[in-house]
Amino acid sequence: MSAPSLLRTRAGLLRPTAFISHTNRLFSTTRQSRASDPTPTANRATHFGYETVTESVKQERVAEVFTSVAESYDKMNDLMSLGVHRLWKDHFVSSLNPGATNPIGTPQRILDVAGGTGDIAFRMLQHAHVNNGNPNVHVTISDINPAMLAVGKQRSLSLPASHQSSLSFLEANAEVLPKTIADNSLDLYTVCFGIRNFSNMPAALKEAYRVLKPGGIFACMEFSKVDKYPIFNAIYKQWSFSAIPLIGQLVAGDRDSYQYLVESIERFPSQTEFRDMIAEAGFNIVGKGYEDLTGGVAAIHKGIKPL
Amino acid sequence: MASPCISRAARCLASTARGPIARKTATAPASSPSSLCRRQQQHYHSYDHPSTPPFGPVDREILAAAYKHVPEHGFSLRAIGLGARDAGYPDISSGILPDGQFSLIHYHLVAQRERLADRSRELLEDDSLTSVGDKVAALTWERLVGNRDIIHRWQEALAIMAQPSYLPKSLAELAALSDDIWFLAGDKAVDPSWYTKRAALSMVYSSSELFMTNDRSPSFLETRQFLHRRLGEVQSVGGTVGAVGQWVGFTLNASVNVLRSKGVPI
Numbered sequence: 001m002s003a004p005s006l007l008r009t010r011a012g013l014l015r016p017t018a019f020i021s022h023t024n025r026l027f028s029t030t031r032q033s034r035a036s037d038p039t040p041t042a043n044r045a046t047h048f049g050y051e052t053v054t055e056s057v058k059q060e061r062v063a064e065v066f067t068s069v070a071e072s073y074d075k076m077n078d079l080m081s082l083g084v085h086r087l088w089k090d091h092f093v094s095s096l097n098p099g100a101t102n103p104i105g106t107p108q109r110i111l112d113v114a115g116g117t118g119d120i121a122f123r124m125l126q127h128a129h130v131n132n133g134n135p136n137v138h139v140t141i142s143d144i145n146p147a148m149l150a151v152g153k154q155r156s157l158s159l160p161a162s163h164q165s166s167l168s169f170l171e172a173n174a175e176v177l178p179k180t181i182a183d184n185s186l187d188l189y190t191v192c193f194g195i196r197n198f199s200n201m202p203a204a205l206k207e208a209y210r211v212l213k214p215g216g217i218f219a220c221m222e223f224s225k226v227d228k229y230p231i232f233n234a235i236y237k238q239w240s241f242s243a244i245p246l247i248g249q250l251v252a253g254d255r256d257s258y259q260y261l262v263e264s265i266e267r268f269p270s271q272t273e274f275r276d277m278i279a280e281a282g283f284n285i286v287g288k289g290y291e292d293l294t295g296g297v298a299a300i301h302k303g304i305k306p307l
Numbered sequence: 308m309a310s311p312c313i314s315r316a317a318r319c320l321a322s323t324a325r326g327p328i329a330r331k332t333a334t335a336p337a338s339s340p341s342s343l344c345r346r347q348q349q350h351y352h353s354y355d356h357p358s359t360p361p362f363g364p365v366d367r368e369i370l371a372a373a374y375k376h377v378p379e380h381g382f383s384l385r386a387i388g389l390g391a392r393d394a395g396y397p398d399i400s401s402g403i404l405p406d407g408q409f410s411l412i413h414y415h416l417v418a419q420r421e422r423l424a425d426r427s428r429e430l431l432e433d434d435s436l437t438s439v440g441d442k443v444a445a446l447t448w449e450r451l452v453g454n455r456d457i458i459h460r461w462q463e464a465l466a467i468m469a470q471p472s473y474l475p476k477s478l479a480e481l482a483a484l485s486d487d488i489w490f491l492a493g494d495k496a497v498d499p500s501w502y503t504k505r506a507a508l509s510m511v512y513s514s515s516e517l518f519m520t521n522d523r524s525p526s527f528l529e530t531r532q533f534l535h536r537r538l539g540e541v542q543s544v545g546g547t548v549g550a551v552g553q554w555v556g557f558t559l560n561a562s563v564n565v566l567r568s569k570g571v572p573i
Contacts, residue, residue, distance in 0.1 A: 095402060095407070096402040097401070098402075100385075100388055100398065101388070102385075102389055108399060187397055187398075188402075213397055216397065216399060216400075217399050217400065217402055284364070284365045286403045288405070291405060302402070302403055303403075304365055304400060307395055307396065
């Protein structure tokens with residue numbers, strides 16, 4: 001599985017021009033200038049699945065992956081997780097309980113980062129506007145990828161008008177959010193199944209810390225480790241490394257993107273490591289700081305910005 | 308099973324070292340810090356029981372403020388939301404609590420258990436409490452009195468505590484409470500009765516608590532009588548079981564000896 005030759009072939013498939021050697025790519029200036037918003041650490045090494053690339057290259061390649069999967073994203077999520085991702089997302093939103101304010105109707109501002117297709121944002125609006133009867137909750141969907149945002153915009157057209165008017169879209173890099181999002185301006189910052197694709201996670205966490213109000217919550221749902229249950233872990237690994245790329249090939253016609261997906265899950269830090277990263281960014285951790293879903297296939301991490 | 312008593316003492320230390328609520332309530336006029344645990348802190352240190360604080364600074368602050376709203380709003384998300392607001396946090400902050408409403412119930416359980424440890428010294432100075440059994444009764448009653456202000460909300464809390472995801476934590480709290488009571492009463496037993504005592508007291512306490520939720524008598528007189536009847540039963544049943552056990556043991560031993568004297572190779 002991790003044979004370097006196989007991976008190189010795969011990278012070649014994904015990017016026909018990428019048969020130049022690794023070192024060449026490190027110093028390639030054309031690639032960096034194509035990156036939408038170069039970050040200060042664009043030349044630093046990070047990983048893309050099992051490969052090691054520079055941050056700017058990762059950013060571009062992730063963009064390609066998600067441009068390629070945007071159309072089939074929802075269908076694929078259902079197939080890969082056997083529908084469980086819907087339960088996770090519902091639980092995630094209800095555990096945050098947006099819109100429950102005293103007195104009722106106090107405005108809240110939510111930023112859903114890497115939320116292109118709107119799965120979380122639409123649930124937030126439903127929960128806040130309908131379940132909690134608070135129409136003054138506003139959600140901004142931010143994504144670095146215009147293709148994913150386009151899917152979200154399209155899907156948002158079928159929402160009730162009141163929900164649509166409380167929704168806005170923003171194309172932005174989570175590591176350097178635009179100045180239009182002021183310091184200490186948000187109640188809630190969410191990122192679901194997105195943070196593992198970030199080139200520089202600590203920078204993104206710092207940025208989250210900057211934009212949240214004191215007492216605001218950073219909440220992240222991400223694939224995680226199932227190490228606690230060895231037998232289930234074996235089944236899960238088998239599923240993710242054999243079945244998911246195959247489903248990707250058959251349904252979305254794109255094996256490589258889904259191969260990247262499972263590799264990036266494997267590379268993502270464990271629950272406790274990621275919790276420590278959140279604490280490092282300045283957030284306070286409550287309790288053990290994370291909640292395992294389905295035995296740890298996914299985990300919800302939360303941090304609160306101190307007063 | 309190394310000496311349970313010592314491990315209990317160690318845990319007591321850990322709980323003071325972490326001081327989840329003791330530290331918080333230390334500022335409140337009514338309660339004094341747990342002198343009992345503090346005294347021992349100088350003598351023991353436990354590596355086997357690392358301190359795992361049940362509450363950190365943020366959740367403690369929110370829950371302590373929310374706890375004041377329980378008599379009016381119950382153990383509810385609304386009470387937590389109001390508490391967060393009182394503590395100066397924005398409304399969204401209550402979403403940080405890992406178990407929602409159960410966090411507030413857990414706070415009540417831990418706070419009352421620690422209040423009991425603080426009160427115990429004063430309570431046990433009373434000379435009329437001579438036997439360990441009397442002390443256990445007094446401490447259990449004192450803990451039940453801790454439910455006085457929220458007793459009209461306690462049935463809903465019990466329903467939440469019985470939910471499968473919260474049941475383990477609820478039972479662990481109950482076990483910790485009966486452990487505390489036996490420890491504070493000065494029980495030094497390290498034989499198997501260590502377990503039966505705790506199991507029996509857990510049963511007595513939880514049934515008395517349930518009785519109390521429906522008790523309308525002045526200052527819960529009926530609950531008190533109920534508690535003493537149950538404790539009496541446990542003692543008489545325990546005594547009977549002990550006597551029967553002794554008799555069975557003696558008889559078996561004697562029969563073996565009789566058989567041996569007849570030349571049976573046992």
